[in-house]
Amino acid sequence: MKKPQILNLLLLIIVVIFISFFIFNNFKKDTSLAPSSFVKTPHFLDSTPMHDEIYVAQPVNITINFDFDLATGSEIFVVDDQGQQAATGDIKIEDSNTALKKDLTGQLSDGKYKVMYKACWPDGSCHDGSFEFSIDSKKISEYLDMRGRGEVTVKMTGLKYEPEKIIISPETKIVWENLEDIGHFVNTETHPEHTYFPSQNSRELKLGDIFETVFEKPGQYNYHCSAHxxxxxxxAIVVAN
Ligand SMILES: [Cu+2]
Known part of the structure; x- marks a missing residue:
C-alpha cells in the first residue's frame, strides 16, 4: 500500500468511528426518553391535572392550556394503565380558543391514567402530546368532611384558606370571606390561565368581601389565590355524595 492510501484509510476509519459514536449517543438519548409519557406539543402551556399530579378524587374534566388558537379536530383521550379508554365526555374549546377541555363522565377508580391529546391549529396541522395523573382516594383523610350542609364558609386569613381541604355534598354553596386587610383571590387551576372550573374565579377580595360558587358535579377542584x-x-374541594 502506498502512503497516501494508508492515510485515506485511516481518515475513513476515523470518520466511521465518529459517525457511529454520534448515532449511538442519539439512540441512547431516544430510548432513555421513551418511558416518560410527558410529551409536550408546540404551544402547550400547562394542564389540569398537571403531569404526575395525584388527585384524591377524579377531576371533573381534563383542561389543557395552549398559547395558540385551537381548531376542530383537537381531541383528548384518557386511558388506564392497561391502555383501555377510561373516560368519555364531550370535547370543548374554551377561553378564546386556547383551552382544550374534556368533560369526564363516569367513575374513575384509583390508579394511574394517561392523557393523550391531539392539538390542531387553524392551518390544519395537528400534534400529539401526553401526560399522566393518578387518583389515590386514601389521601382523602387529609380533607375535612363538611358534607350534608347547604352552605359552607371558607375564611381567608393568615395568607391561608381555612379550612384548606374540604369535602362537600353536591349542590353545596361555598362562601369565601376575606378576614384580613390583604387582597385575596379565589382562582381555579391552573395559574395563570384559570380555566379548569371558570365559575370559581373571583375578583380581588378586600377585607370583608365575599365570593360564592355552587359546586354541582362530583370530583376534585383545586384552587389558589393568584396574589399568593x-x-x-x-x-382543594372534593364534591362527593
Ligand atoms: Cu391571597
Whole structure:
C-alpha cells in the first residue's frame, strides 16, 4: 500500500468511528426518553391535572392550556394503565380558543391514567402530546368532611384558606370571606390561565368581601389565590355524595 492510501484509510476509519459514536449517543438519548409519557406539543402551556399530579378524587374534566388558537379536530383521550379508554365526555374549546377541555363522565377508580391529546391549529396541522395523573382516594383523610350542609364558609386569613381541604355534598354553596386587610383571590387551576372550573374565579377580595360558587358535579377542584401562590395559599374541594 502506498502512503497516501494508508492515510485515506485511516481518515475513513476515523470518520466511521465518529459517525457511529454520534448515532449511538442519539439512540441512547431516544430510548432513555421513551418511558416518560410527558410529551409536550408546540404551544402547550400547562394542564389540569398537571403531569404526575395525584388527585384524591377524579377531576371533573381534563383542561389543557395552549398559547395558540385551537381548531376542530383537537381531541383528548384518557386511558388506564392497561391502555383501555377510561373516560368519555364531550370535547370543548374554551377561553378564546386556547383551552382544550374534556368533560369526564363516569367513575374513575384509583390508579394511574394517561392523557393523550391531539392539538390542531387553524392551518390544519395537528400534534400529539401526553401526560399522566393518578387518583389515590386514601389521601382523602387529609380533607375535612363538611358534607350534608347547604352552605359552607371558607375564611381567608393568615395568607391561608381555612379550612384548606374540604369535602362537600353536591349542590353545596361555598362562601369565601376575606378576614384580613390583604387582597385575596379565589382562582381555579391552573395559574395563570384559570380555566379548569371558570365559575370559581373571583375578583380581588378586600377585607370583608365575599365570593360564592355552587359546586354541582362530583370530583376534585383545586384552587389558589393568584396574589399568593408563592406563599402557598392553596385550597382543594372534593364534591362527593
Ligand atoms: Cu391571597
Amino acid at each position: 401562590v408563592p406563599e402557598g395559599m392553596l385550597g
